[in-house]
Amino acid sequence: MSARRAAVLFTGGVVPRLTDARKELRRAQIADAAVRCFSRNGLERTSIAEITAESGLSAGSIYTHYRNKADLVxxxxxxxxxxxxxxxxxxxxxxxxxxxxxxxxxxxxxxxxxxxxxxxxxxxxxxxxxxxxxxxxxxxxxxxxxxxxxxxxxxxxxxxxxxxxxxxxxxxxxxxxxxxxxxxxxxxxxxxxxxxxxx
Structure with a gap:
């Protein structure tokens, strides 16, 4: 059973949403990770996978908050x-x-x-x-x-x-x-x- 499906069953069909404050915190966490990666590897050579690893979040989470690398910049x-x-x-x-x-x-x-x-x-x-x-x-x-x-x-x-x-x-x-x-x-x-x- 997927984590999302389990969350739906556990909460009675409602998946908990991130609050605005937590969204901003998550966005900042991703942006800070991107800056560290850009600084080490350069904009061109930094992949979304590297930013994902640096942030400690999933790729899905990255794309939930940012559409692409330009958006992160x-x-x-x-x-x-x-x-x-x-x-x-x-x-x-x-x-x-x-x-x-x-x-x-x-x-x-x-x-x-x-x-x-x-x-x-x-x-x-x-x-x-x-x-x-x-x-x-x-x-x-x-x-x-x-x-x-x-x-x-x-x-x-x-x-x-x-x-x-x-x-x-x-x-x-x-x-x-x-x-x-x-x-x-x-x-x-x-x-x-x-x-x-x-x-």
């Missing part, structure tokens, strides 16, 4: 973006937001080498895969918008600019901060890969 970038959104939101809301140099320094200090390697691999995939390109473009634009808000807050609260003028002045500054951050992300990814090869 999208989920992983959302997790990273959510972390940035929380931190940058706190910076922008502070009485004295960090200046652009300090903002960049804090972002760089928080770079995770594993996430950096996956990020750089994702950029590479984006050059040939339209679904991944859409994810990368969306994440980059959202990150730029969050940095723009943070720099605007600094100009208004510390520089005493008028809000409208501050937003306009903040745009090129936020662009430079984002460019330098992405360069540091690439540097971290390459350095961590080299260090692993040497050791």
């Amino acid at each position: 999208r989920a992983a970038t959302r997790v990273v973006l959510a972390r940035h959104a929380e931190v940058l939101g706190e910076y922008a809301a502070a009485d004295t937001p960090p200046d652009p140099d300090e903002l960049l320094a804090r972002l760089v200090a928080a770079i995770d080498p594993v996430a950096a390697r996956v990020g750089v691999q994702t950029w590479g995939e984006a050059t040939t895969d339209p679904a991944i390109r859409e994810v990368v473009a969306d994440m980059t634009e959202r990150m730029r918008a969050m940095l723009h808000d943070c720099v605007t807050a600094w100009l208004v609260k510390v520089g005493h600019h008028e809000p409208a003028g501050a937003r306009e002045h903040a745009a090129p500054i936020a662009h430079r901060v984002l460019s330098l951050y992405l360069a540091e992300l690439l540097h971290t990814a390459l350095r961590s890969t080299t260090e692993e090869t040497v050791s």
Whole structure:
């Protein structure tokens, strides 16, 4: 007798459903496993079977939550973006937001080498895969918008600019901060890969 059939008989014909909280937990578990696999093996060489083994779940469970590898990459970038959104939101809301140099320094200090390697691999995939390109473009634009808000807050609260003028002045500054951050992300990814090869 299958496990599903046994569950149906045991519960009187009703198969217990995952709660929303448990679904989110399961999705996060799968996304974290995918990030670890992508970091070790690369996006192209990572199979769903490897992600399944890494997560400790069944292949059916993976496909219940994610349609394909692009969907998993999208989920992983959302997790990273959510972390940035929380931190940058706190910076922008502070009485004295960090200046652009300090903002960049804090972002760089928080770079995770594993996430950096996956990020750089994702950029590479984006050059040939339209679904991944859409994810990368969306994440980059959202990150730029969050940095723009943070720099605007600094100009208004510390520089005493008028809000409208501050937003306009903040745009090129936020662009430079984002460019330098992405360069540091690439540097971290390459350095961590080299260090692993040497050791």
